[in-house]
Amino acid sequence: MFTHYDPESAALTVELHDQFKAFIAGQWDAAKLAAHQTDRLREVVAYARANSPFYRRHLAALTDEEISGLRIDGLSRLPFTTKDHLRKAQFDVLSRPVSEAWTFYETTGTTGAATPCPRTNADTIHNNTVLTAYYRDLLAAHGDRQVIGVSGPSELHATGDTFGDVCRNLGHAVAKMWPHSPVIGFDRALEVMRLLPMTGLFCTPGMALRLAQKATEAGLRPREDFSLDVLLLTGELMSPSLLANIGTLWGAKAYNVLYASQEASVLAAATSDGSLRTAPLINHYEVIDPDTLESVEPDPAGVRYGELVVTNLYAGAKPLVRYRTGDLVMMTEPGPGAAVPAPAVRAVGRVHDRLSLNGHPVNGYELEDLLLAPFRGYLDYQITVGDDAGRDRLFLTLKADEAVVRAGTEHAVRACLDVLDTTLTVEIGTPGPITSTGAMVSWKAARVVDLRTGRSDENGAAERIAAMRK
Template identity: 45%
Template sequence: MYSIFHPELTQLALRVLREQRAYERGDYQVETVRAFQRERLNVALSRAYADSVFYRRRLGEFMATHPQGCALSDVAQIPFTTKDDLRTAQHDLACGPLDGAWVYYETTGTTGPSTPCPRNEVDSIANNTALILRYGEVLSRHGDRHIIAVMGPTELHSTGDTFEDVFRALGHTVVKMWPRSPLVGPERALGLIADLGVTAVVCTPGVAIELARHVIRAGRDPRTLGLQVIFALGELSTPEMLENIGGIWGAAIYNCMYASQEASILAVVCPDGRQRTVPLNNYYELIDPETDEVIDVPVDNAVTGEMVVTNLYRGHKPLIRYRTGDMVTATAEPSGGWVIEPVGRIRDTVQLGGRSFTAYEVERAVFTHATGCLDYQMALTSDDGEETLDIVVELPYEHDDAQVRGLERQIQAELGVRTVVRRGHTDGIAGTGAMVSWKAARFHDRRGGPVDAERAAAERLSASRKR
């Protein structure tokens, strides 16, 4: 209905749809995409320099030395934008006052000051179109019509608005319900899933785990609820972990997007289960987080680095060379995009036995050999210099210790540190990963150092949920 009153937005939306459809069909080759990106990049830089207080200062030297515009190869000369910049700049990052936006969101502020994330209509058109096209393909594999429960916060957060817009555009019915809300709760959410015949849900892995646990403890089987599809988002999710959760629910499960409140949609899942970037919306770089050097992403090999992104659309709050703080593995495709796999935040790296591991590698070591595992949590201790990794695995349907003993041997062999695995229940901190980080939620380093700020935030958040 909104576009009826703003015909200029209808024209913009139709143009974006044509461009995105052409890309999805494979009509664009890499040269076409690069030319598109170069043109949109120079428009984005000029606009940010002219209209953003923050970028007028940040881009001054670069714009002075590139008065006729720049090539994509010149982007590496532009200073990075960091999360600290967002926290410090606040509203000065935007291209205009807030009354030029159509909706206001902000980050949760769980581990630091909240940062404003206002969006205009162009933000939503560009990002939601990519979601609509790819999610339409995914859902069509599981039936023509779906009733979809969107389980995420709505206050100052984009989850409910975005997925409502996307799924309604695809002709599906949307039920917005947040199981952690005092107005809903897990029992009511599960009752609605059963009564309404919900066939798909959008939620974090943590919420999928909590709801399955609730069903199992009541003596029921989650598979009897009839879910067909789970769109998982918001926290680290290895394919092995998702396979375990999907098996418990009897549903197909997808790591449905790589995104953040501040950067919007950076990659979207495709029917083959892999996430691909959206190169008509963003210019992507991969960098070495220690040297800041750009890493070439080849077609025939996967490389890992920190994701850096520049928005190419005329959003309310532009991001130029934004360091996400996320490590991803990327492989280029002939289309000009990348296939990516998020492997954890830079600060989620852990040291075990003198070796460095990403969060992805640690979680994969647990779930690769587990069957029917609902959840996990681990703690690292050191006694006389010998490190021990103590892992709790939640195996709701396993009644003997054979799998646990096998897990001990396999995880110890892969991570190279003494490992003790025991069956049990994870505590509430494990469910805070979407709000903090993988390490804060699932990896407790008890080797004698001080409790870091993120772990403390996870503990406070877990305690507040219990209340």
């Protein structure tokens, strides 16, 4: 509604609404998209260099003529931006003073200095237009009068405002609740979920599991005593096996709905075909080899696998140029049946979360999917990596009934040996609150105890957060 008082924002809303409507309908060909991205790239690079003290230094070698001649297939002349750059530069990265933003967010700062992430109206309109356009058909399948909860990590995170605004755009009611808050807590959150009743929930996979644990401990049955139709999950690594288990626990359809970061904003969103699809109207994407930093070519199946690099294509508070996300992704061009004509992307783990097991490299997504595939109905899990006479071995701890563990153990043990040449032991146990810290730290710090290596800064951060959540 603020756009009624801000003609510039009102005009931008209409422009982007029309652009996305035409793009999703297939009315943009490759040439039109390339021209759009090229124009926006030149605009953003010039804008960032002129307004951001960091980019004034970082892009000092570029001349005005070189910027005006930039092409989306020639970005290698531009330097990367990294998380360390953002941590060191702090407010110098901004292209607009905070006073010109409509709201201020920051990263959690659990594994390094928190970095400022203010949002202007332009930032919010660009990103929320993507989510509104992509989620429309997905949520329509579950009815047009949803009551949707939103659970985010902190008050200085964009989660609540973003999903609240998108649901308002689509006509759904929203209840924002933070179960880790001492004011709300899990008991009150569960009570609110039943009272409304809540039909949908935006949260992390860890939160969905934690709520199910707390409900069970309170004598409630997640499937029978709650009205959730749809779980909209984001913020952590999420394999198909984990997604299916969470859906089973709650008797709801579970989606991986968003790939984003506080720094770079929306990178991909769920569509009605079940895929996370990129947003090429507002971002340009590269996939690089994280070791050589060279661009990755598609494999024979058409998949590009490597670290995602993103350049924002809108002039907001903090546009990022060639930002190395630190995330490993698998990106595939859209096929004829794609709900949105944009590449599909799967985030498969942090670059530094990669593991080697008896000589077999494996990312978090692959390992989680492999080990959890035969199990349904567990409330939590953790993986331990140990060493036995020079051979790596795995232990999977599940918070589950004996029948759940017994039903899947033989299959999991055999699959682990076949794929990774690694023995697996499955046991019943309670991992504890550390597994709920994945969105704040990393999947590996939250879910993997690697006895072969020493404790990292991320391990320490996860333990500190967990101690506050007991």
